[in-house]
Each structure stands twice: as structure tokens, then as C-alpha cells.
């Protein structure tokens with residue numbers, strides 16, 4: 001090992017390297033393997049080969065995608081296929097001696113919410129999960145990324161994974177965020193700038209004063225959407241904020257002081273080189289709203305829907321016309337004032353306690369507008385307990401929001417929580433893809449505070465105005 | 472896994488950017504095991520007229536002239552988003568063995584290589600030229616050669632491409648990595664001894 005300055009990513013990579021082939025493929029050892037219902041095909045592939053998981057103690061399972069949000073009882077799930085997915089996960093875990101955080105238990109929740117919350121996700125770890133938003137866990141200074149089902153089977157069988165070393169990108173957000181501007185707005189502004197494929201093949205390290213100023217929840221939101229910029233993973237250097245967040249959580253190291261010593265040496269060395277650098281001014285970021293079907297199609301709330309004629313080539317014009325048609329928008333329409341039918345506050349992007357607090361601050365003393373159906377879906381049982389201890393559920397219910405049970409819910413609608421065709425949804429999730437929240441549903445991505453503002457206004461609005469008015 | 476060496480076939484154009492895996496296979500079809508034919512779910516909603524079960528005759532995959540195509544020529548950032556491997560299964564089960572685009576979502580690219588669906592990255596201008604050729608002459612054949620790492624367009628132009636050598640080896644031979652990695656048991660065990668029981672509780 002040379003003395004050249006190294007990035008945090010390189011330090012974690014080297015630490016987990018079992019061997020490297022001449023062609024550059026590296027076999028990496030996996031610390032934590034998180035599995036949700038989507039792991040079924042991988043367990044089946046393992047069974048067909050007569051194999052068992054190599055290190056069950058490093059595997060953790062939890063149902064989230066098919067979890068019902070109106071009940072905690074399996075028997076209440078109407079679709080037998082959905083129920084079977086949860087039962088199958090439970091069976092696979094039991095059969096192989098894997099720790100399972102079951103439906104109705106105290107630790108169930110969205111996999112990317114419970115990982116950090118239980119202290120399973122830690123600095124310098126290599127964490128994988130058969131889910132693209134595994135990038136979330138990088139907020140704690142881990143190298144964490146999503147893998148496909150064949151790779152899940154490979155990790156189950158060998159506790160390792162073949163990877164080619166990705167490139168690195170540093171995104172520096174300087175300055176300070178304004179009032180009413182959150183991590184969600186930061187990541188939407190970043191993706192609007194670099195594009196949905198802007199970080200393809202790269203591991204992103206987020207840096208700068210606007211990032212270090214974020215809470216742990218904010219950093220999790222930020223890293224969560226790295227994949228929406230095409231990034232392989234996203235990470236933030238662990239600091240006192242991260243250590244304070246982790247301290248005392250269920251699965252953190254027994255020798256806490258020794259861990260802290262190691263973790264303090266983890267941040268990128270001064271002078272470490274990145275393959276790409278991007279810089280933004282945090283002070284210039286405003287509350288954002290997406291208008292299209294890619295997260296890169298995002299604008300500040302004061303923006304207007306762009307028109308096909310704004311771009312030159314014919315193909316791009318056709319694509320935009322199709323997007324506007326799907327979204328029920330016309331060029332020149334203002335985003336502010338656009339009426340909403342549904343509001344969804346939840347998902348692994350924005351369903352943590354701080355997200356709910358910021359939404360509740362807007363909802364407090366106000367009422368969900370007539371004709372709007374607004375949901376709050378906490379990310380985990382623990383978030384739900386905490387929110388109820390703080391009385392947030394009463395704020396939401398009092399304002400006319402539905403207070404649901406923990407799971408992925410309307411982020412992807414796999415459990416049946418979907419929006420009607422043509423309905424316009426203000427959503428705190430991460431993907432505004434066509435049909436993501438149900439066939440024909442029109443998704444606009446926003447922060448929790450902006451979603452709450454849309455709920456009580458009946459249309460998209462600048463949350464900063466509501467905050468200035470007070471609750 | 473089915474091996475891929477060389478393929479000559481019609482190619483269907485889908486020149487839209489950022490086609491995500493939610494479009495390739497909507498989430499509600501993800502609870503089926505692998506042995507179910509996933510071809511019927513391919514672009515299930517995108518290929519239908521809005522709000523109806525009727526097929527959109529304009530959607531390229533529905534057009535007569537491209538039935539039987541085994542290559543898909545897509546726009547930038549093809550198959551971004553969700554890691555769902557069923558996106559590859561749907562393409563594979565519908566007969567596709569190769570996708571050509573200016574860029575792919577990283578996870579899809581890796582899933583494809585592991586499931587007999589070769590992702591080929593070509594420069595945007597080359598993909599645009601190819602798209603124009605197959606639109607002008609639907610059914611015109613394209614050849615993809617994984618040994619030579621070359622694509623031959625209908626007009627005879629030859630374009631080289633790159634894939635990871637290890638993944639290429641596995642795909643050429645039709646073998647998967649698990650067997651190979653299991654043969655490295657000694658190395659993995661040695662790593663584990665060195666690494667200790669750290670991070671395990």
C-alpha cells in the first residue's frame with residue numbers, strides 16, 4: 001500500500017478485497033447483506049444448486065415492499081401472491097438461521113430505514129442489498145450499493161461479490177441551505193444539474209459545508225437518491241453527527257472506542273484525487289419540484305414547465321411532448337398552483353422522524369384541502385413509535401392526513417397502495433417514472449415540507465411562504 | 472446461463488432516453504418465480520394505449536416488421552432505476568439477447584451479462600446512425616459478435632465495443648460466477664481469518 005492520499009471509497013475498497021484478478025475484477029467481502037421480499041429468486045437459485053448461505057450471521061431480512069400499510073396482520077393481505085412473498089421471506093430466513101425483522105414486530109420497516117436505525121449500517125462497511133436504493137447506507141460512511149438477483153444468490157453462497165473498481169466523483173455543496181430547503185431539494189438540484197446518468201459508473205462522495213451541516217436523516221435522503229443520478233453508490237464522510245447518531249443503537253460494535261478510532265481515520269485524505277468533481281452553491285438551492293418522468297426533470301417551485309420547442313433536436317421534442325402528455329401539463333404552466341389529488345409522505349427517501357417532523361410543522365393548525373387524499377407512511381415501526389411519542393400522529397390526523405403502518409407503500413405500489421390513473425401526486429419518494437405509483441399516475445417529487453404544503457393548499461406551493469406565515 | 476457468442480437478427484428501435492426498469496416490467500408483475508414466462512410482461516403498460524388493455528400499434532415492439540427481433544436499440548441511460556432482474560428476464564423471455572444503447576443503468580448492465588442478455592455500449596452518434604438505418608429499413612439485420620467485440624450495422628459499418636473481460640468469458644461459455652467463486656474457498660476462508668469476526672454480533 002502506498003502513501004498516496006486515498007479517498008474514503010478507496011480505503012473501504014482495499015479493506016474488503018479478498019483478491020484481484022489480472023483483468024481487474026476484484027472479489028470483495030461483504031459485511032452486511034440485507035434482503036427483502038425481492039430475494040425470493042436468489043434463495044430459490046441457491047436451493048436448486050444445493051447450497052446454503054455461507055454466513056447467515058451477516059444476513060438480515062425484512063418485509064417492506066409487500067407490507068400492508070392498513071394492518072400488521074398477514075391474514076389481512078387480500079392478494080394471496082403478496083402474502084406469499086412475505087411468508088416466503090420469513091420461511092427462507094427461518095430455514096437458514098437468518099435474523100428476520102418480521103411484520104408486526106418492533107423492528108420491521110423499509111430496509112433502508114431500519115439498517116441505519118438498528119446500527120446495522122456502519123462506517124467502513126461493505127453493505128449490499130438486492131435493491132437499487134442501497135446507496136442510502138453510504139450516508140454513514142459505508143460503501144453500499146444495490147445488486148441484482150443473481151448477485152444476491154452469489155453473495156448468499158459466498159459472502160463475496162465480484163466487482164470492477166468504479167470511478168469516483170466528488171460533489172461539493174458549499175454555503176448554507178436557506179430556510180425551508182432540505183436534503184431532498186439538494187439532491188434534486190444535483191440531479192437536475194448532472195442528469196439521471198450524470199454519475200453512471202461512479203461512486204459519489206458528497207462534501208462541503210451544506211452537506212456536513214445536514215443531520216443524519218438529511219444525509220440518508222441525499223445518498224438514497226445517488227442511484228437517480230446514475231451513481232453506483234453515494235457516501236458522506238462519517239463525523240461526530242454520524243457517531244452521535246449511531247451511539248447506543250442495537251447492532252453497533254461492542255468495542256465502541258476502538259471502532260471510533262478506526263472510523264475517524266476513514267474520511268478521504270487531504271489531496272486525494274477524484275475522477276470527477278462537481279460543485280454547487282447550497283445557498284442558491286430552492287425548494288424543488290419535478291415535472292417530468294425522470295428525476296432530472298426538476299425545477300425550483302417558482303419555475304414553469306418547459307416546452308418541446310425549447311430544445312432543438314426532433315427526438316428530444318418528441319420525448320418531451322410525450323412526457324407532457326403523460327403528466328397532463330402544457331409548456332409555460334407554472335408549477336406553483338398546480339392542483340394535486342394525492343399526497344404521499346413516505347419511502348426510504350423521506351419517511352424518517354425528521355421528515356415527519358418537518359411535514360408536521362407545516363400541517364400543524366392547518367387542514368388538508370378539500371378533495372385531496374393525503375397519507376403519511378412512517379418508514380419503520382421505530383419511526384412510528386417515536387412520532388407517536390411526540391404526538392405527530394395527532395397533528396397529522398387532526399389535519400386530515402391518514403396515518404398508516406410502515407412499508408414502501410405508494411413509493412412503488414407493490415402492496416396495492418397506488419394512485420388512480422391520471423391523478424396528480426405530490427410524493428416524497430424517489431422516482432417519478434411513468435406508472436411507478438400506478439398505471440397513469442402523475443408523480444411529482446418533493447420534500448416532506450413541500451408535500452405537506454401541497455396537501456394543505458390543494459396545489460403545489462412554496463413552503464417558505466407557509467413557514468413565514470407560521471402555523 | 473445461455474451462452475452468447477454471435478447473433479444476427481433484426482433490431483427494434485426504442486430511441487427514448489431514460490427508459491427505466493419500471494417501464495420494462497411494472498412492479499405488479501414482480502412476484503412471479505423465474506420459471507414463469509416473463510415475456511408477456513415486457514413493457515406491459517408502455518405498449519398499451521393509455522388507460523386501456525388494447526395494444527398501441529405505434530409502439531415499436533408491437534409493429535409487424537419488428538416481430539422476431541432479438542436486438543433492441545435504445546436511447547441513453549437505458550434500463551436505469553430499479554435493480555429488478557425481472558427486467559432482464561422479460562427481455563430475454565421475449566426473445567431478446569442483446570441491447571445496444573449509448574449507456575445503461577449500471578445494475579441492469581451487470582444483470583444482463585449474468586443472464587444471457589448482452590448490453591453493448593456504443594457512442595451516441597453510432598446508436599443514432601443505427602436507429603436511423605433500422606427505422607429506414609425495418610427488418611434489416613444487425614450482427615453482434617462477442618468474440619470479436621464488434622457490431623456490424625445494416626450498412627456494413629463495423630463498430631467495436633468493450634465489455635468486462637471476466638463477464639465476457641462467463642457469457643461466452645454460458646457459465647455463472649458462483650461455481651468459480653466457490654472454487655476460491657481457500658482464499659475466502661483465509662480472508663475471513665484475517666478479517667476476524669468483526670461486524671458480526
Ligand code: SF4
Nearest residue numbers: 133347348408411412
Ligand atoms: S421505499 Fe421505494 S425506493 Fe425505497 S426500497 Fe421501498 S420501493 Fe424501493
